[in-house]
Amino acid sequence: MAQHFFNWGPMFALFLIVVIFIATLKTHALVYRAENESLGRTFFFIWAVNVGIILVCFIKAIYVGPGNLKRNWLPKNKRDIVHLQYCHKCNGYKPPRVHHCSECGHCVKILDHHCPWINGCVGNDNRLYFLGFVTSVPIGCAYSCFVVVSYMIMYYQTAFSRRHAQMLGHHMSISMLLLTMAGAAFSGAVSLAVALLAGIQIRNILANKTDVERWSEDTANYREREAPFKFAFDLGWKDNAKETMKQCLRKDGLSWCVAEGTSSLDMSKEVLFYRYNLALSRRTCKITKEPGFMGSAAGTMSAIKSMFLTKLKVKPDETVQVWRKKKDFMFGEKVFFEDGMYKSCKPIRRGWIPSICLQQSKEAVEIPFDFRGDGIHVIYENGKGIQPKVVHEAQFEKALARVKKDDNNTDDNKKTKVLKSGNQLKVDKKQN
Numbered sequence: 001m002a003q004h005f006f007n008w009g010p011m012f013a014l015f016l017i018v019v020i021f022i023a024t025l026k027t028h029a030l031v032y033r034a035e036n037e038s039l040g041r042t043f044f045f046i047w048a049v050n051v052g053i054i055l056v057c058f059i060k061a062i063y064v065g066p067g068n069l070k071r072n073w074l075p076k077n078k079r080d081i082v083h084l085q086y087c088h089k090c091n092g093y094k095p096p097r098v099h100h101c102s103e104c105g106h107c108v109k110i111l112d113h114h115c116p117w118i119n120g121c122v123g124n125d126n127r128l129y130f131l132g133f134v135t136s137v138p139i140g141c142a143y144s145c146f147v148v149v150s151y152m153i154m155y156y157q158t159a160f161s162r163r164h165a166q167m168l169g170h171h172m173s174i175s176m177l178l179l180t181m182a183g184a185a186f187s188g189a190v191s192l193a194v195a196l197l198a199g200i201q202i203r204n205i206l207a208n209k210t211d212v213e214r215w216s217e218d219t220a221n222y223r224e225r226e227a228p229f230k231f232a233f234d235l236g237w238k239d240n241a242k243e244t245m246k247q248c249l250r251k252d253g254l255s256w257c258v259a260e261g262t263s264s265l266d267m268s269k270e271v272l273f274y275r276y277n278l279a280l281s282r283r284t285c286k287i288t289k290e291p292g293f294m295g296s297a298a299g300t301m302s303a304i305k306s307m308f309l310t311k312l313k314v315k316p317d318e319t320v321q322v323w324r325k326k327k328d329f330m331f332g333e334k335v336f337f338e339d340g341m342y343k344s345c346k347p348i349r350r351g352w353i354p355s356i357c358l359q360q361s362k363e364a365v366e367i368p369f370d371f372r373g374d375g376i377h378v379i380y381e382n383g384k385g386i387q388p389k390v391v392h393e394a395q396f397e398k399a400l401a402r403v404k405k406d407d408n409n410t411d412d413n414k415k416t417k418v419l420k421s422g423n424q425l426k427v428d429k430k431q432n
Contacts, residue, residue: 005062009116013058016186021051023183024144027151030170043143050140057132058118066123067253068106069098072403081400082388083265085272086374088346092403093374095254096264097233099212109253112201112210124253128245131205134198141191148184208233208240213267220270223277229270232262272372272388276380279371282321284335284342284364287314291354298328298354312351319361320353321369330355335369339395341377343370374399 024047032040073092075081084093087100090107094100099111101121110124122130158165159172172180204210209217209231220229233256235243247253258264289297295311296303306329314320314334321342322332333350335342342364368377376399377391390396 004119007119009119010062013117016190020144020183020187023148023179028147031147031150047143050136053136054140057129061126061129061133062118064126064129066121067109067125067251069109074403078400083269085268086372088373096268124247125251128248131201134194134201138191138195141187145184145187148180152180205244206237206240216267216271219274230262232258232264232266235259275371279369282323282369284321284361285358286361287316287318287357288359289316289357291357295354297357302328309352312353314353328355330358339375341368341370
């Protein structure tokens with residue numbers, strides 16, 4: 001889905017481009033005097049082409065969009081949902097390499113980050129356009145900065161001296177001085193900042209790995225295991241670049257090649273196993289009394305010291321689960337009991353609660369938490385390996401029906417796509 005152009009981010013980026021362009025345009029001919037006119041025209045032509053690339057890539061990155069996953073997504077092999085994360089906001093499962101963006105409200109294929117300057121996410125479909133934008137901007141801005149600063153050095157005295165203005169045949173007006181100062185400052189700052197971003201993008205593309213996936217990989221390597229975790233989608237920098245370009249041009253983002261001996265589901269399994277272990281550390285508690293204004297139940301001084309903490313609004317007899325402590329407060333979320341499990345309230349409500357307001361529920365110790373979010377009770381029998389087991393088959397069927405109920409208008413005649421190179425997950429083209 002195309003992102004909207006008329007927002008403060010794209011408008012401010014366009015404002016910077018216009019200011020830098022006008023400052024360079026007005027000073028370029030004066031920097032290259034008559035003896036260097038042919039060289040100046042050559043450089044100006046190259047710079048103008050670069051500006052055109054900037055604008056085209058900028059607009060395409062906005063309007064092409066990152067590539068949103070269709071809501072109510074399901075894999076073709078329904079048993080694979082045990083290994084997939086569930087998105088309760090999109091009411092569907094997330095295939096490998098798909099993450100939900102809270103800013104956009106969609107699950108995005110190969111979500112790199114949410115960029116305010118394009119008013120949307122950088123994902124699979126607009127990744128190459130964004131790369132073209134962030135690599136061409138530092139080149140154009142660096143040259144603009146050189147031209148504008150050279151002009152200021154050559155003609156700054158003409159703004160204050162008529163004799164110098166007559167000698168050089170040019171007078172720098174106050175408005176021209178302000179324009180060149182703004183152009184030099186903007187072009188210099190933008191070239192440095194965007195060059196750093198371009199380096200990060202190039203690194204991610206050559207590794208075929210986003211920052212979110214780097215965090216997941218670090219988490220997978222942190223736990224005890226027999227061999228280091230191997231990222232399935234890293235094929236070597238040359239093949240990574242080719243695969244990224246192919247996925248972007250095809251606007252696919254789902255059928256990725258994987259390295260030998262790996263599966264496309266490996267990362268999803270690791271993330272779910274990590275969330276399972278986190279769920280085991282949760283403590284179920286009842287609220288015994290009102291927290292008071294700003295958590296004053298913990299004491300006036302404690303409430304003042306914690307004034308910048310986000311407090312969770314709770315009432316007596318409500319159920320919460322907590323898992324983090326900070327002095328006189330515990331961090332947690334509201335939960336409710338359903339189908340033999342504790343589940344997060346929708347929308348999820350999290351915050352800090354005074355410890356004095358909590359009473360641990362002893363009878364709830366054996367009740368599992370719905371860490372998956374889809375109501376399927378899954379346990380892992382081997383502590384070192386990832387071998388999920390569905391406890392209640394009825395919960396599996398119920399979760400499947402819940403996702404399918406809002407997906408009745410799909411075309412069953414569309415083809416099915418199978419992931420390459422040993423991938424275990426089959427994907428419905430209709431749900432792309």
